[in-house]
Amino acid sequence: MTLKARARRLAVRGSRAWYRWRGPRQPGPPEPPPCPDGWRTGPPHYVGVGAQKAGTSWWNRLIETHPHVVSPPGQPKELHFFDRSWEEPFGTADIESYQRYFPVPQGSVAGEWTPGYLIDFWTPELIARAAPEAHILVLLRDPLERFRSGLTHQLATSSAPLTDRDIQGAFQRGLYAPQLRRVLAAFPAERVWIGQYEACRADPARQLARTFAFLGLPPHELDPDAIGSEVNPTTREKFQPSPSLRASLLAGYAPDLAQLTELVPGLDLSSWPSAREVGLA
Amino acid sequence: MPAAPREPRQPAAGLPDGWQTGPPDYVGVGTARSGTTWWDSLLLAHPGVSRPATTPKEVHFFDRRWEHGLVEGDIARYHALFARPAGHRCGEWTPGYMLDAWTPALLRQAAPDARLLVLLRDPVERFRSGRTLAESRFTVGATARAAANAAFNRGVYADQLLRLWAVFPHEQVLVLQYERCVAEPRAQLERTYRFIGLAPEVPPELELDVRVNGSRGPKVTLSEWQEGQLVRCYAPENERLAALLPDLDLTLWKSPR
Numbered sequence: 001m002t003l004k005a006r007a008r009r010l011a012v013r014g015s016r017a018w019y020r021w022r023g024p025r026q027p028g029p030p031e032p033p034p035c036p037d038g039w040r041t042g043p044p045h046y047v048g049v050g051a052q053k054a055g056t057s058w059w060n061r062l063i064e065t066h067p068h069v070v071s072p073p074g075q076p077k078e079l080h081f082f083d084r085s086w087e088e089p090f091g092t093a094d095i096e097s098y099q100r101y102f103p104v105p106q107g108s109v110a111g112e113w114t115p116g117y118l119i120d121f122w123t124p125e126l127i128a129r130a131a132p133e134a135h136i137l138v139l140l141r142d143p144l145e146r147f148r149s150g151l152t153h154q155l156a157t158s159s160a161p162l163t164d165r166d167i168q169g170a171f172q173r174g175l176y177a178p179q180l181r182r183v184l185a186a187f188p189a190e191r192v193w194i195g196q197y198e199a200c201r202a203d204p205a206r207q208l209a210r211t212f213a214f215l216g217l218p219p220h221e222l223d224p225d226a227i228g229s230e231v232n233p234t235t236r237e238k239f240q241p242s243p244s245l246r247a248s249l250l251a252g253y254a255p256d257l258a259q260l261t262e263l264v265p266g267l268d269l270s271s272w273p274s275a276r277e278v279g280l281a
Numbered sequence: 282m283p284a285a286p287r288e289p290r291q292p293a294a295g296l297p298d299g300w301q302t303g304p305p306d307y308v309g310v311g312t313a314r315s316g317t318t319w320w321d322s323l324l325l326a327h328p329g330v331s332r333p334a335t336t337p338k339e340v341h342f343f344d345r346r347w348e349h350g351l352v353e354g355d356i357a358r359y360h361a362l363f364a365r366p367a368g369h370r371c372g373e374w375t376p377g378y379m380l381d382a383w384t385p386a387l388l389r390q391a392a393p394d395a396r397l398l399v400l401l402r403d404p405v406e407r408f409r410s411g412r413t414l415a416e417s418r419f420t421v422g423a424t425a426r427a428a429a430n431a432a433f434n435r436g437v438y439a440d441q442l443l444r445l446w447a448v449f450p451h452e453q454v455l456v457l458q459y460e461r462c463v464a465e466p467r468a469q470l471e472r473t474y475r476f477i478g479l480a481p482e483v484p485p486e487l488e489l490d491v492r493v494n495g496s497r498g499p500k501v502t503l504s505e506w507q508e509g510q511l512v513r514c515y516a517p518e519n520e521r522l523a524a525l526l527p528d529l530d531l532t533l534w535k536s537p538r
Contacts, residue, residue, distance in 0.1 A: 083426050121510070121511075122429075164344045168381050172430075178517075244387075245347055
Protein backbone atom coordinates (compact mmCIF):
# COMPACT_ATOMS: atom_id res chain seq x y z
CA MET A 1 0.00 0.00 0.00
CA THR A 2 1.34 3.41 -0.91
CA LEU A 3 1.85 6.04 1.72
CA LYS A 4 -0.86 8.12 0.12
CA ALA A 5 -3.41 5.29 0.32
CA ARG A 6 -2.49 4.64 3.93
CA ALA A 7 -2.89 8.30 4.78
CA ARG A 8 -6.26 8.35 3.08
CA ARG A 9 -7.41 5.30 5.04
CA LEU A 10 -6.30 6.88 8.29
CA ALA A 11 -8.12 10.07 7.40
CA VAL A 12 -11.32 8.13 6.68
CA ARG A 13 -11.06 6.25 9.96
CA GLY A 14 -10.38 9.46 11.83
CA SER A 15 -13.33 11.24 10.32
CA ARG A 16 -15.62 8.29 11.10
CA ALA A 17 -14.47 8.28 14.70
CA TRP A 18 -14.98 12.04 14.84
CA TYR A 19 -18.47 11.60 13.39
CA ARG A 20 -19.34 8.94 15.95
CA TRP A 21 -18.08 11.09 18.77
CA ARG A 22 -19.44 14.39 17.56
CA GLY A 23 -22.65 13.21 15.87
CA PRO A 24 -23.81 14.39 12.47
CA ARG A 25 -22.65 17.80 11.32
CA GLN A 26 -25.00 20.57 12.29
CA PRO A 27 -26.09 21.49 8.81
CA GLY A 28 -26.04 25.14 7.96
CA PRO A 29 -25.80 27.16 4.80
CA PRO A 30 -22.47 27.46 2.93
CA GLU A 31 -21.18 30.85 1.83
CA PRO A 32 -23.41 32.55 -0.76
CA PRO A 33 -22.12 32.22 -4.35
CA PRO A 34 -20.57 35.22 -6.17
CA CYS A 35 -22.99 37.32 -8.21
CA PRO A 36 -21.56 37.70 -11.74
CA ASP A 37 -21.72 41.04 -13.58
CA GLY A 38 -25.15 41.72 -14.97
CA TRP A 39 -26.82 39.12 -12.68
CA ARG A 40 -29.06 40.04 -9.80
CA THR A 41 -29.77 38.36 -6.51
CA GLY A 42 -33.24 38.16 -5.01
CA PRO A 43 -35.66 35.80 -3.35
CA PRO A 44 -35.73 32.27 -4.77
CA HIS A 45 -38.37 31.46 -7.36
CA TYR A 46 -38.98 28.08 -5.79
CA VAL A 47 -38.27 26.43 -2.45
CA GLY A 48 -38.62 22.69 -2.07
CA VAL A 49 -39.47 21.86 1.53
CA GLY A 50 -39.88 18.08 1.70
CA ALA A 51 -40.10 15.29 2.27
CA GLN A 52 -36.96 13.46 3.23
CA LYS A 53 -36.39 10.22 1.34
CA ALA A 54 -39.05 11.01 -1.22
CA GLY A 55 -36.89 11.46 -4.32
CA THR A 56 -36.27 15.18 -3.89
CA SER A 57 -32.63 15.11 -5.08
CA TRP A 58 -33.68 13.39 -8.27
CA TRP A 59 -36.54 15.81 -8.86
CA ASN A 60 -34.45 18.87 -8.09
CA ARG A 61 -31.82 17.72 -10.58
CA LEU A 62 -34.50 17.39 -13.25
CA ILE A 63 -35.82 20.88 -12.52
CA GLU A 64 -32.31 22.24 -12.89
CA THR A 65 -32.08 20.82 -16.42
CA HIS A 66 -34.56 23.46 -17.55
CA PRO A 67 -32.71 26.13 -19.57
CA HIS A 68 -34.34 28.91 -17.55
CA VAL A 69 -33.27 27.49 -14.20
CA VAL A 70 -29.90 28.58 -12.90
CA SER A 71 -27.89 26.76 -10.30
CA PRO A 72 -24.69 28.51 -9.20
CA PRO A 73 -21.73 26.13 -9.46
CA GLY A 74 -20.96 24.47 -6.16
CA GLN A 75 -24.22 25.52 -4.53
CA PRO A 76 -25.81 22.51 -2.82
CA LYS A 77 -29.42 21.53 -3.40
CA GLU A 78 -30.07 21.84 0.34
CA LEU A 79 -29.25 25.19 1.90
CA HIS A 80 -30.51 24.38 5.42
CA PHE A 81 -30.81 28.12 5.83
CA PHE A 82 -33.50 28.03 8.53
CA ASP A 83 -32.20 25.07 10.55
CA ARG A 84 -31.13 27.23 13.45
CA SER A 85 -33.74 29.94 13.10
CA TRP A 86 -35.88 28.65 15.97
CA GLU A 87 -33.26 29.58 18.53
CA GLU A 88 -32.36 32.99 17.16
CA PRO A 89 -34.37 36.04 16.14
CA PHE A 90 -34.95 36.29 12.40
CA GLY A 91 -34.79 39.77 10.89
CA THR A 92 -34.16 41.86 7.82
CA ALA A 93 -30.49 40.94 7.75
CA ASP A 94 -31.42 37.25 7.59
CA ILE A 95 -33.86 37.90 4.76
CA GLU A 96 -31.15 39.76 2.80
CA SER A 97 -28.67 37.02 3.55
CA TYR A 98 -31.04 34.32 2.25
CA GLN A 99 -31.65 36.22 -0.98
CA ARG A 100 -27.91 36.40 -1.72
CA TYR A 101 -27.97 32.66 -2.50
CA PHE A 102 -29.99 33.11 -5.65
CA PRO A 103 -28.12 35.15 -8.28
CA VAL A 104 -29.78 34.94 -11.73
CA PRO A 105 -29.29 36.57 -15.13
CA GLN A 106 -32.27 38.36 -16.69
CA GLY A 107 -35.03 35.88 -17.56
CA SER A 108 -33.79 33.03 -15.38
CA VAL A 109 -34.91 31.68 -12.02
CA ALA A 110 -33.26 29.87 -9.13
CA GLY A 111 -34.32 27.93 -6.06
CA GLU A 112 -33.34 25.34 -3.50
CA TRP A 113 -34.79 22.21 -1.90
CA THR A 114 -34.15 21.38 1.75
CA PRO A 115 -36.35 18.41 2.70
CA GLY A 116 -36.07 19.13 6.43
CA TYR A 117 -37.95 22.43 6.13
CA LEU A 118 -41.22 20.51 6.18
CA ILE A 119 -40.75 19.06 9.65
CA ASP A 120 -39.35 22.24 11.23
CA PHE A 121 -42.48 23.86 12.57
CA TRP A 122 -40.98 27.34 12.54
CA THR A 123 -39.76 27.29 8.95
CA PRO A 124 -42.78 27.75 6.60
CA GLU A 125 -43.58 31.12 8.15
CA LEU A 126 -39.95 32.25 7.84
CA ILE A 127 -39.78 31.18 4.19
CA ALA A 128 -42.89 33.28 3.60
CA ARG A 129 -41.09 36.24 5.12
CA ALA A 130 -37.84 35.72 3.23
CA ALA A 131 -39.42 34.69 -0.09
CA PRO A 132 -43.08 35.75 -0.06
CA GLU A 133 -43.60 35.05 -3.77
CA ALA A 134 -41.83 31.68 -3.82
CA HIS A 135 -43.35 28.56 -5.31
CA ILE A 136 -43.30 25.77 -2.75
CA LEU A 137 -42.55 22.20 -3.80
CA VAL A 138 -43.40 19.14 -1.73
CA LEU A 139 -42.83 15.57 -2.80
CA LEU A 140 -44.58 12.97 -0.67
CA ARG A 141 -44.09 9.25 -0.61
CA ASP A 142 -45.91 6.30 0.92
CA PRO A 143 -45.17 6.96 4.62
CA LEU A 144 -44.15 3.39 5.39
CA GLU A 145 -41.72 3.33 2.45
CA ARG A 146 -40.40 6.71 3.57
CA PHE A 147 -39.93 5.34 7.07
CA ARG A 148 -37.98 2.34 5.79
CA SER A 149 -35.86 4.46 3.49
CA GLY A 150 -35.10 6.96 6.26
CA LEU A 151 -33.89 4.31 8.68
CA THR A 152 -31.93 2.54 5.94
CA HIS A 153 -30.15 5.84 5.32
CA GLN A 154 -29.49 6.27 9.03
CA LEU A 155 -28.04 2.76 9.37
CA ALA A 156 -25.79 3.46 6.38
CA THR A 157 -24.39 6.68 7.84
CA SER A 158 -24.07 5.77 11.50
CA SER A 159 -22.77 2.71 13.29
CA ALA A 160 -24.98 3.32 16.33
CA PRO A 161 -27.82 0.81 16.79
CA LEU A 162 -31.33 2.12 16.33
CA THR A 163 -33.13 3.29 19.46
CA ASP A 164 -36.76 3.91 20.30
CA ARG A 165 -36.17 7.63 19.67
CA ASP A 166 -34.95 6.92 16.12
CA ILE A 167 -38.03 4.83 15.42
CA GLN A 168 -40.40 7.43 16.82
CA GLY A 169 -38.58 10.24 14.98
CA ALA A 170 -38.74 8.44 11.64
CA PHE A 171 -42.42 7.62 12.23
CA GLN A 172 -43.18 11.24 13.04
CA ARG A 173 -41.70 12.48 9.76
CA GLY A 174 -44.29 10.50 7.86
CA LEU A 175 -47.21 12.19 9.63
CA TYR A 176 -47.65 14.61 6.74
CA ALA A 177 -50.93 16.34 7.61
CA PRO A 178 -49.71 18.67 10.41
CA GLN A 179 -46.63 19.49 8.34
CA LEU A 180 -48.69 20.36 5.27
CA ARG A 181 -51.10 22.43 7.35
CA ARG A 182 -48.21 24.66 8.37
CA VAL A 183 -47.10 25.11 4.76
CA LEU A 184 -50.65 25.84 3.63
CA ALA A 185 -51.07 28.37 6.45
CA ALA A 186 -48.01 30.26 5.19
CA PHE A 187 -48.63 30.07 1.42
CA PRO A 188 -51.75 30.19 -0.77
CA ALA A 189 -52.69 26.73 -2.03
CA GLU A 190 -52.12 27.68 -5.69
CA ARG A 191 -48.47 28.34 -4.92
CA VAL A 192 -47.89 24.96 -3.28
CA TRP A 193 -47.23 21.95 -5.50
CA ILE A 194 -47.69 18.65 -3.71
CA GLY A 195 -46.44 15.80 -5.84
CA GLN A 196 -46.07 12.11 -5.20
CA TYR A 197 -42.85 10.22 -5.63
CA GLU A 198 -44.74 7.20 -6.95
CA ALA A 199 -46.37 9.27 -9.72
CA CYS A 200 -42.99 10.77 -10.61
CA ARG A 201 -41.49 7.29 -10.91
CA ALA A 202 -44.42 6.02 -12.97
CA ASP A 203 -44.49 8.89 -15.46
CA PRO A 204 -41.61 11.29 -14.94
CA ALA A 205 -42.08 13.22 -18.20
CA ARG A 206 -45.69 14.04 -17.39
CA GLN A 207 -45.01 14.98 -13.78
CA LEU A 208 -42.03 17.09 -14.78
CA ALA A 209 -44.15 18.94 -17.33
CA ARG A 210 -46.59 19.67 -14.51
CA THR A 211 -43.79 20.87 -12.27
CA PHE A 212 -42.48 23.23 -14.96
CA ALA A 213 -46.00 24.55 -15.60
CA PHE A 214 -46.49 25.12 -11.86
CA LEU A 215 -43.22 27.05 -11.79
CA GLY A 216 -44.41 29.19 -14.69
CA LEU A 217 -41.63 27.93 -16.94
CA PRO A 218 -42.10 27.25 -20.67
CA PRO A 219 -42.40 23.57 -21.60
CA HIS A 220 -39.11 21.75 -21.90
CA GLU A 221 -38.80 18.22 -23.18
CA LEU A 222 -36.18 16.14 -21.50
CA ASP A 223 -34.03 13.48 -23.04
CA PRO A 224 -35.48 10.21 -21.64
CA ASP A 225 -31.95 9.09 -20.71
CA ALA A 226 -31.51 12.18 -18.58
CA ILE A 227 -34.73 11.49 -16.67
CA GLY A 228 -33.87 7.91 -15.86
CA SER A 229 -31.76 7.34 -12.85
CA GLU A 230 -32.36 8.22 -9.27
CA VAL A 231 -29.98 10.38 -7.25
CA ASN A 232 -29.04 8.87 -3.86
CA PRO A 233 -30.41 5.41 -4.62
CA THR A 234 -30.50 2.96 -1.76
CA THR A 235 -27.77 0.42 -2.23
CA ARG A 236 -27.90 -1.56 0.98
CA GLU A 237 -30.67 -3.85 2.03
CA LYS A 238 -33.73 -1.92 3.11
CA PHE A 239 -34.70 -1.70 6.75
CA GLN A 240 -37.55 -4.12 7.34
CA PRO A 241 -39.79 -3.45 10.34
CA SER A 242 -40.91 -6.50 12.28
CA PRO A 243 -44.53 -7.57 11.66
CA SER A 244 -45.50 -6.16 15.04
CA LEU A 245 -43.89 -2.77 14.43
CA ARG A 246 -45.19 -2.67 10.88
CA ALA A 247 -48.76 -3.18 12.06
CA SER A 248 -48.39 -0.37 14.61
CA LEU A 249 -46.93 1.99 12.03
CA LEU A 250 -49.76 1.32 9.60
CA ALA A 251 -52.35 1.86 12.33
CA GLY A 252 -50.53 5.04 13.32
CA TYR A 253 -50.47 6.39 9.77
CA ALA A 254 -54.12 5.62 9.05
CA PRO A 255 -55.63 8.74 10.70
CA ASP A 256 -53.02 10.93 9.04
CA LEU A 257 -53.68 9.46 5.61
CA ALA A 258 -57.38 10.05 6.12
CA GLN A 259 -56.69 13.76 6.64
CA LEU A 260 -54.47 14.01 3.57
CA THR A 261 -57.34 13.32 1.19
CA GLU A 262 -59.05 16.47 2.50
CA LEU A 263 -55.89 18.59 2.62
CA VAL A 264 -54.60 17.64 -0.82
CA PRO A 265 -57.57 17.11 -3.13
CA GLY A 266 -55.58 15.71 -6.06
CA LEU A 267 -53.64 13.17 -4.02
CA ASP A 268 -53.74 9.64 -5.39
CA LEU A 269 -53.75 7.43 -2.32
CA SER A 270 -54.19 4.31 -4.45
CA SER A 271 -50.51 4.54 -5.42
CA TRP A 272 -49.54 4.08 -1.76
CA PRO A 273 -49.59 0.46 -0.56
CA SER A 274 -50.00 1.68 3.05
CA ALA A 275 -53.18 3.54 2.19
CA ARG A 276 -54.56 0.50 0.37
CA GLU A 277 -53.70 -1.73 3.30
CA VAL A 278 -55.58 0.42 5.80
CA GLY A 279 -58.57 0.59 3.46
CA LEU A 280 -58.27 4.23 2.41
CA ALA A 281 -57.82 3.60 -1.29
CA MET B 282 -28.33 13.96 29.04
CA PRO B 283 -30.16 11.05 30.62
CA ALA B 284 -30.37 7.81 28.70
CA ALA B 285 -33.72 6.10 28.27
CA PRO B 286 -34.87 5.14 31.76
CA ARG B 287 -34.25 1.54 32.67
CA GLU B 288 -37.10 -0.75 33.30
CA PRO B 289 -37.59 -1.35 37.02
CA ARG B 290 -36.07 -4.48 38.50
CA GLN B 291 -38.36 -7.42 38.95
CA PRO B 292 -39.52 -7.70 42.56
CA ALA B 293 -38.04 -10.44 44.72
CA ALA B 294 -40.10 -13.61 44.74
CA GLY B 295 -42.65 -14.06 47.49
CA LEU B 296 -45.50 -11.72 48.30
CA PRO B 297 -46.91 -10.90 51.73
CA ASP B 298 -50.01 -12.90 52.65
CA GLY B 299 -53.10 -11.69 50.88
CA TRP B 300 -51.16 -9.73 48.25
CA GLN B 301 -51.39 -10.48 44.58
CA THR B 302 -49.88 -9.41 41.26
CA GLY B 303 -51.67 -8.92 38.00
CA PRO B 304 -52.23 -6.45 35.21
CA PRO B 305 -52.34 -2.80 36.30
CA ASP B 306 -55.83 -1.43 36.98
CA TYR B 307 -54.89 1.95 35.57
CA VAL B 308 -52.11 3.19 33.32
CA GLY B 309 -51.37 6.85 32.75
CA VAL B 310 -50.18 7.21 29.15
CA GLY B 311 -49.74 10.97 28.64
CA THR B 312 -48.33 13.47 28.55
CA ALA B 313 -44.94 14.81 29.62
CA ARG B 314 -44.71 18.13 31.53
CA SER B 315 -48.43 18.26 32.17
CA GLY B 316 -48.70 17.59 35.88
CA THR B 317 -48.73 13.79 35.70
CA THR B 318 -46.44 13.37 38.72
CA TRP B 319 -48.74 15.56 40.79
CA TRP B 320 -51.84 13.70 39.67
CA ASP B 321 -50.20 10.31 40.16
CA SER B 322 -49.33 11.25 43.75
CA LEU B 323 -52.99 12.17 44.37
CA LEU B 324 -54.07 8.77 43.08
CA LEU B 325 -51.61 7.04 45.41
CA ALA B 326 -53.03 9.01 48.32
CA HIS B 327 -56.34 7.18 48.01
CA PRO B 328 -56.66 4.48 50.68
CA GLY B 329 -57.67 1.97 48.01
CA VAL B 330 -54.54 2.46 45.88
CA SER B 331 -51.09 1.07 46.46
CA ARG B 332 -47.92 0.52 44.52
CA PRO B 333 -44.81 -1.37 45.65
CA ALA B 334 -41.90 0.86 46.58
CA THR B 335 -39.80 -0.91 43.95
CA THR B 336 -42.13 0.13 41.13
CA PRO B 337 -41.71 3.78 40.12
CA LYS B 338 -44.39 6.05 38.73
CA GLU B 339 -42.91 5.67 35.23
CA VAL B 340 -42.24 2.07 34.31
CA HIS B 341 -41.25 2.67 30.64
CA PHE B 342 -41.95 -0.99 30.02
CA PHE B 343 -42.67 -0.70 26.30
CA ASP B 344 -40.04 1.88 25.27
CA ARG B 345 -37.47 -0.64 24.14
CA ARG B 346 -39.92 -3.18 22.79
CA TRP B 347 -40.46 -1.40 19.47
CA GLU B 348 -38.79 -4.11 17.44
CA HIS B 349 -40.23 -7.43 18.47
CA GLY B 350 -43.18 -6.40 20.57
CA LEU B 351 -43.91 -8.59 23.57
CA VAL B 352 -41.98 -11.85 23.72
CA GLU B 353 -42.65 -14.85 25.90
CA GLY B 354 -42.68 -13.93 29.57
CA ASP B 355 -43.00 -10.17 28.98
CA ILE B 356 -46.61 -10.00 30.06
CA ALA B 357 -45.84 -11.85 33.30
CA ARG B 358 -42.85 -9.56 33.85
CA TYR B 359 -45.10 -6.53 33.43
CA HIS B 360 -47.74 -7.90 35.79
CA ALA B 361 -45.14 -8.78 38.42
CA LEU B 362 -44.49 -5.05 38.87
CA PHE B 363 -47.99 -4.50 40.22
CA ALA B 364 -48.20 -6.23 43.59
CA ARG B 365 -50.95 -5.04 45.93
CA PRO B 366 -53.14 -6.23 48.78
CA ALA B 367 -56.31 -7.91 47.58
CA GLY B 368 -58.94 -5.35 46.62
CA HIS B 369 -56.46 -2.50 46.12
CA ARG B 370 -55.92 -0.77 42.79
CA CYS B 371 -52.46 -0.52 41.33
CA GLY B 372 -51.04 1.22 38.28
CA GLU B 373 -48.31 3.33 36.73
CA TRP B 374 -48.00 6.49 34.67
CA THR B 375 -45.45 6.74 31.85
CA PRO B 376 -46.19 9.97 29.95
CA GLY B 377 -44.48 8.80 26.75
CA TYR B 378 -46.68 5.76 26.18
CA MET B 379 -49.18 7.79 24.21
CA LEU B 380 -46.56 9.21 21.89
CA ASP B 381 -44.73 6.09 20.78
CA ALA B 382 -46.46 4.55 17.79
CA TRP B 383 -45.92 0.94 18.88
CA THR B 384 -46.95 1.30 22.52
CA PRO B 385 -50.78 1.38 22.52
CA ALA B 386 -51.00 -2.03 20.82
CA LEU B 387 -48.49 -3.58 23.22
CA LEU B 388 -50.24 -2.08 26.23
CA ARG B 389 -53.52 -3.50 25.01
CA GLN B 390 -51.90 -6.96 24.91
CA ALA B 391 -50.34 -6.63 28.35
CA ALA B 392 -53.23 -4.90 30.15
CA PRO B 393 -56.36 -5.20 28.02
CA ASP B 394 -58.74 -4.01 30.73
CA ALA B 395 -56.64 -1.23 32.23
CA ARG B 396 -58.27 2.17 32.61
CA LEU B 397 -56.11 4.68 30.77
CA LEU B 398 -55.45 8.20 31.99
CA VAL B 399 -54.37 11.10 29.79
CA LEU B 400 -53.55 14.48 31.25
CA LEU B 401 -53.29 17.19 28.59
CA ARG B 402 -52.02 20.71 29.01
CA ASP B 403 -51.94 23.77 26.75
CA PRO B 404 -49.25 22.61 24.31
CA VAL B 405 -47.60 26.03 24.37
CA GLU B 406 -47.18 25.86 28.15
CA ARG B 407 -46.14 22.23 27.86
CA PHE B 408 -43.45 23.24 25.40
CA ARG B 409 -42.30 26.07 27.66
CA SER B 410 -42.14 23.76 30.65
CA GLY B 411 -40.38 20.98 28.81
CA ARG B 412 -36.70 20.65 29.38
CA THR B 413 -36.63 20.17 25.64
CA LEU B 414 -33.23 18.56 25.34
CA ALA B 415 -33.66 16.27 28.30
CA GLU B 416 -37.14 15.14 27.42
CA SER B 417 -36.21 14.22 23.87
CA ARG B 418 -33.54 11.88 25.24
CA PHE B 419 -31.34 12.33 22.22
CA THR B 420 -27.80 11.34 22.85
CA VAL B 421 -25.24 11.47 20.04
CA GLY B 422 -26.25 13.92 17.35
CA ALA B 423 -28.68 15.83 19.50
CA THR B 424 -29.25 19.23 18.00
CA ALA B 425 -31.34 22.09 19.25
CA ARG B 426 -33.34 21.66 16.07
CA ALA B 427 -34.15 18.00 16.71
CA ALA B 428 -35.01 18.75 20.32
CA ALA B 429 -37.35 21.60 19.39
CA ASN B 430 -39.12 19.39 16.86
CA ALA B 431 -39.46 16.51 19.29
CA ALA B 432 -40.87 18.84 21.94
CA PHE B 433 -43.29 20.36 19.45
CA ASN B 434 -44.56 17.00 18.24
CA ARG B 435 -45.37 15.90 21.77
CA GLY B 436 -47.94 18.68 21.85
CA VAL B 437 -49.77 17.51 18.71
CA TYR B 438 -52.29 15.54 20.76
CA ALA B 439 -55.04 14.61 18.31
CA ASP B 440 -53.04 11.99 16.43
CA GLN B 441 -51.78 10.47 19.66
CA LEU B 442 -55.31 10.14 20.98
CA LEU B 443 -56.49 8.59 17.71
CA ARG B 444 -53.71 6.01 17.91
CA LEU B 445 -54.81 5.17 21.43
CA TRP B 446 -58.47 4.95 20.50
CA ALA B 447 -57.60 2.67 17.60
CA VAL B 448 -56.80 -0.10 20.08
CA PHE B 449 -58.66 0.84 23.29
CA PRO B 450 -62.40 1.54 23.53
CA HIS B 451 -63.13 5.22 24.14
CA GLU B 452 -64.84 4.55 27.48
CA GLN B 453 -61.64 2.99 28.76
CA VAL B 454 -59.74 6.28 28.32
CA LEU B 455 -60.17 9.33 30.58
CA VAL B 456 -58.80 12.56 29.16
CA LEU B 457 -58.19 15.24 31.79
CA GLN B 458 -57.23 18.83 31.21
CA TYR B 459 -54.40 20.06 33.40
CA GLU B 460 -55.81 23.58 33.65
CA ARG B 461 -59.08 22.23 35.01
CA CYS B 462 -57.25 20.01 37.47
CA VAL B 463 -55.51 23.13 38.76
CA ALA B 464 -58.73 25.14 38.92
CA GLU B 465 -60.93 22.49 40.51
CA PRO B 466 -58.69 19.70 41.79
CA ARG B 467 -61.32 18.12 44.04
CA ALA B 468 -63.94 17.66 41.31
CA GLN B 469 -61.41 16.38 38.80
CA LEU B 470 -59.84 14.04 41.34
CA GLU B 471 -63.22 12.59 42.28
CA ARG B 472 -63.83 12.03 38.60
CA THR B 473 -60.50 10.24 38.29
CA TYR B 474 -61.10 8.07 41.38
CA ARG B 475 -64.51 7.09 40.08
CA PHE B 476 -63.07 6.27 36.66
CA ILE B 477 -60.65 3.74 38.07
CA GLY B 478 -63.35 2.14 40.21
CA LEU B 479 -62.62 3.77 43.58
CA ALA B 480 -64.86 5.47 46.08
CA PRO B 481 -64.78 9.11 44.94
CA GLU B 482 -64.24 10.64 48.40
CA VAL B 483 -61.02 12.61 48.53
CA PRO B 484 -59.13 11.92 51.79
CA PRO B 485 -59.84 14.98 53.99
CA GLU B 486 -56.23 15.65 54.98
CA LEU B 487 -54.94 15.46 51.41
CA GLU B 488 -53.10 18.57 50.21
CA LEU B 489 -54.50 19.00 46.72
CA ASP B 490 -52.54 21.88 45.29
CA VAL B 491 -49.03 20.63 45.84
CA ARG B 492 -47.37 20.56 42.48
CA VAL B 493 -44.86 17.74 42.52
CA ASN B 494 -41.97 18.05 40.10
CA GLY B 495 -43.02 21.59 39.30
CA SER B 496 -39.84 23.59 39.51
CA ARG B 497 -37.25 21.00 38.61
CA GLY B 498 -35.24 21.96 35.59
CA PRO B 499 -35.12 25.30 33.84
CA LYS B 500 -38.12 26.53 31.93
CA VAL B 501 -37.61 27.40 28.32
CA THR B 502 -37.72 31.13 27.80
CA LEU B 503 -39.76 31.93 24.74
CA SER B 504 -39.50 35.16 22.81
CA GLU B 505 -42.66 36.89 21.70
CA TRP B 506 -42.18 35.56 18.17
CA GLN B 507 -41.52 32.02 19.39
CA GLU B 508 -44.62 32.01 21.53
CA GLY B 509 -46.71 33.43 18.70
CA GLN B 510 -45.33 30.84 16.32
CA LEU B 511 -46.20 28.00 18.71
CA VAL B 512 -49.69 29.40 19.23
CA ARG B 513 -50.26 29.63 15.47
CA CYS B 514 -48.86 26.17 14.72
CA TYR B 515 -50.83 24.47 17.51
CA ALA B 516 -54.14 26.21 16.77
CA PRO B 517 -55.36 23.86 13.99
CA GLU B 518 -54.13 20.82 15.94
CA ASN B 519 -56.02 21.97 19.05
CA GLU B 520 -59.13 22.44 16.94
CA ARG B 521 -58.83 18.87 15.72
CA LEU B 522 -58.45 17.68 19.30
CA ALA B 523 -61.53 19.64 20.38
CA ALA B 524 -63.50 17.99 17.59
CA LEU B 525 -62.57 14.62 19.13
CA LEU B 526 -63.23 15.69 22.73
CA PRO B 527 -66.46 17.64 23.22
CA ASP B 528 -65.55 18.31 26.88
CA LEU B 529 -62.26 19.98 26.08
CA ASP B 530 -62.31 23.65 27.06
CA LEU B 531 -60.12 25.39 24.48
CA THR B 532 -60.65 28.76 26.13
CA LEU B 533 -58.17 27.57 28.77
CA TRP B 534 -55.46 27.26 26.13
CA LYS B 535 -53.72 29.99 24.16
CA SER B 536 -55.13 30.68 20.74
CA PRO B 537 -54.28 33.22 18.03
CA ARG B 538 -55.78 36.66 18.51
